[in-house]
Amino acid sequence: MSESNASAxxxxxxxxxxxxxxxxxxxxxxxxxxxxxLRLGDDSLILSQRLGWWISRAPELxxxxxxxxxxxxxxxxxxxxxxxxxxGLDKTEDDLAYFRREPEFxxxxxxxxxxxxxxxxxxxxxxxSHYQFELYSRLMHSTDATLAAIAAKAVKEVDYHRDHSxxxxxxxxxxxxxxxxxxxxxxxxxxxxxxELFVDDQLIDTLGEAAVRPSTLRAPFDSLISALFAEADxxxxxxxxxxxxxxxxxxxxxxxxxxxxxxxxAREHPGATW
Amino acid sequence: MATAPAVDQMPAESATExxxxxxxxxxxxxxxxxxxxxxxxxxxxxxxxxxxxxxxxQHAHSEIxxMQPEANWISRAPSLxxxxxxMAKVQDEAGHGLYLYSAAETLGTPRDKMTEDLIAGKARxxxxxxxxAVTWADMGAIGWLVDGAAIANQVPLCRASYGPYGRAMVRxxxxxxxxxxxxxEILLELANGTPAQKEMAQDAVNRWYAPSLMMxxxxxxxxPNSKQSMAWNIKRFSNDELRSRFVGMMVxxxxxxxxxxxxxxxxxxEDTQQWEHAPLDWNEFKEVLAGRGPCNAQRMERRxxxxxxxxxxxxxxxxxxDKRATAAQQKAA
Numbered sequence: 001m002s003e004s005n006a007s008a009x010x011x012x013x014x015x016x017x018x019x020x021x022x023x024x025x026x027x028x029x030x031x032x033x034x035x036x037x038l039r040l041g042d043d044s045l046i047l048s049q050r051l052g053w054w055i056s057r058a059p060e061l062x063x064x065x066x067x068x069x070x071x072x073x074x075x076x077x078x079x080x081x082x083x084x085x086x087x088g089l090d091k092t093e094d095d096l097a098y099f100r101r102e103p104e105f106x107x108x109x110x111x112x113x114x115x116x117x118x119x120x121x122x123x124x125x126x127x128x129s130h131y132q133f134e135l136y137s138r139l140m141h142s143t144d145a146t147l148a149a150i151a152a153k154a155v156k157e158v159d160y161h162r163d164h165s166x167x168x169x170x171x172x173x174x175x176x177x178x179x180x181x182x183x184x185x186x187x188x189x190x191x192x193x194x195x196e197l198f199v200d201d202q203l204i205d206t207l208g209e210a211a212v213r214p215s216t217l218r219a220p221f222d223s224l225i226s227a228l229f230a231e232a233d234x235x236x237x238x239x240x241x242x243x244x245x246x247x248x249x250x251x252x253x254x255x256x257x258x259x260x261x262x263x264x265x266a267r268e269h270p271g272a273t274w
Numbered sequence: 275m276a277t278a279p280a281v282d283q284m285p286a287e288s289a290t291e292x293x294x295x296x297x298x299x300x301x302x303x304x305x306x307x308x309x310x311x312x313x314x315x316x317x318x319x320x321x322x323x324x325x326x327x328x329x330x331x332q333h334a335h336s337e338i339x340x341m342q343p344e345a346n347w348i349s350r351a352p353s354l355x356x357x358x359x360x361m362a363k364v365q366d367e368a369g370h371g372l373y374l375y376s377a378a379e380t381l382g383t384p385r386d387k388m389t390e391d392l393i394a395g396k397a398r399x400x401x402x403x404x405x406x407a408v409t410w411a412d413m414g415a416i417g418w419l420v421d422g423a424a425i426a427n428q429v430p431l432c433r434a435s436y437g438p439y440g441r442a443m444v445r446x447x448x449x450x451x452x453x454x455x456x457x458x459e460i461l462l463e464l465a466n467g468t469p470a471q472k473e474m475a476q477d478a479v480n481r482w483y484a485p486s487l488m489m490x491x492x493x494x495x496x497x498p499n500s501k502q503s504m505a506w507n508i509k510r511f512s513n514d515e516l517r518s519r520f521v522g523m524m525v526x527x528x529x530x531x532x533x534x535x536x537x538x539x540x541x542x543x544e545d546t547q548q549w550e551h552a553p554l555d556w557n558e559f560k561e562v563l564a565g566r567g568p569c570n571a572q573r574m575e576r577r578x579x580x581x582x583x584x585x586x587x588x589x590x591x592x593x594x595x596d597k598r599a600t601a602a603q604q605k606a607a
Contacts, residue, residue: 019355049349052357055364056345056576059584061338061372068365075358082354094353118587174597175590182586265352265410272468274353274410274460 017153019079019093022146027087032206033144034088039247041081042107045097047128048074049262050115059118066164073157080150098266102256103249109242110193112254116186119179122168123186129161130224131197134217144210166228173232184234191237196244306507311437314380322506325499326436327381329508331388334374336400339573341367343407344416352410360413363453370446377438393578401559402485404567411464411478417457419479419486419524425450426520427490435507458527465532480536487551488559490517522549
């Protein structure tokens with residue numbers, strides 16, 4: 001490990017680890033680690049892009065701020081993971097975000113699901129925040145020091161996201177008849193995409209202790225969701241799971257539109273800096 | 275714009291004034307003459323209260339409507355770093371709106387009422403936000419010129435006589451100066467970029483320059499509220515003084531950018547010690563103020579839509595809070 005490699009990870013995990021620090025460090029993730037970092041980075045990038053829509057459109061100003069904050073945290077995580085992946089792929093975070101084509105993205109289908117109404121957004125947040133909390137609280141012990149450092153910073157932020165989504169699930173499920181109806185509908189639209197988050201594959205086998213095995217997160221996830229749903233008087237939606245494939249670049253119809261909008265300006269000016 | 279009564283029309287003493295009112299008025303006058311702060315529980319003339327409530331709520335509305343032109347570029351920001359900075363900036367504006375609504379609430383108007391007035395078209399917000407943000411360079415020009423003009427206007431407001439307003443402005447000004455710097459940085463990057471980027475930057479400066487000068491309000495001889503606001507230590511400098519000072523700053527900064535201001539009449543007048551600029555099109559200002567700007571209808575529609583679409587969420591939160599409170603009471607009983 002070179003001196004500059006140490007500098008990205010010498011920082012106490014959880015403290016002031018900036019994407020720029022990771023980009024500037026001399027890191028050499030293996031192709032497999034880079035692929036894994038792409039998955040995590042793309043999940044957060046795509047969801048951040050979705051959530052950014054709410055800023056100036058939320059049901060109250062406090063939620064413009066809260067959803068904006070979550071979107072900001074997620075783009076921060078995305079930048080860190082993509083910068084790290086970029087070291088293995090000889091690309092920058094922006095090359096990866098703006099100049100990859102649809103099948104090159106590695107996000108799971110859940111993250112690109114439409115915002116829908118506020119209840120649907122909250123349903124998606126509920127699943128994501130609980131999944132990411134379980135994931136990062138284990139990934140912070142990864143044998144890969146950079147993944148561990150990014151996760152250690154992210155887990156604190158995701159803990160707040162978990163609180164935010166849980167509180168809203170309670171308010172909406174137990175608030176009015178209309179909010180309850182919408183919350184149930186939102187969960188139903190979200191649940192087909194839960195399964196994909198917990199699927200292991202060959203990359204996970206190869207990475208061993210550097211990665212977190214998704215299937216191991218299912219039980220703690222289910223247990224937290226069950227406790228919350230008991231309090232909110234909700235049932236786990238009885239809907240079939242969708243076929244995933246996001247990790248292999250097989251995406252839904254939604255991703256193309258999202259990328260078209262996100263990438264348009266950068267692609268109009270290839271090679272430009274901003 | 276409504277006209278506040280001039281100082282000499284104020285009822286200094288009236289036959290019906292109670293002992294308590296007299297003491298309150300004397301204290302108010304003393305605090306103003308000492309350049310001290312008026313706090314929410316202090317007695318204050320009704321016109322002072324109304325002027326402030328109008329000014330602070332307009333300022334809050336401006337922050338909220340002002341989120342829209344910039345939110346328009348969050349999804350298309352050309353780098354992840356710029357996207358993150360832009361999201362943080364628009365989020366700050368929601369935060370500014372919140373502080374300012376809180377400051378205005380201390381004068382007795384609930385936030386809901388202010389929001390209703392905005393949506394009903396009864397309340398004003400800064401006209402500048404009725405111009406469209408059509409290119410990425412507009413994010414730079416809005417930060418540099420619009421936030422720059424806002425800072426020039428707002429720094430003196432940190433010393434406004436009404437305590438909650440002055441204190442809110444201190445915090446807001448700190449964040450605004452970050453915003454202005456990020457706008458300048460966007461333009462600097464574009465101006466030093468490809469020819470297409472530089473052209474985009476110059477075009478944005480050309481479009482936002484005059485509207486940003488108009489943000490300081492009408493010329494002094496056509497600004498009916500200014501005199502009273504200055505007497506009450508709400509406003510510290512006249513519209514024209516602030517505008518001139520702003521032009522002087524921009525004329526230097528634009529050189530660093532390697533761009534030009536679309537005004538060939540800028541000069542420093544040694545006699546008046548003021549920066550002079552080309553005449554502004556006040557008819558355009560009045561037209562936009564009257565609702566006939568490029569985006570007035572769009573901005574209002576977006577705010578109305580967000581408010582109406584969110585009604586069921588706010589109702590749910592209120593119903594849930596009530597149920598929790600009732601349950602807690604029953605448990606305590």
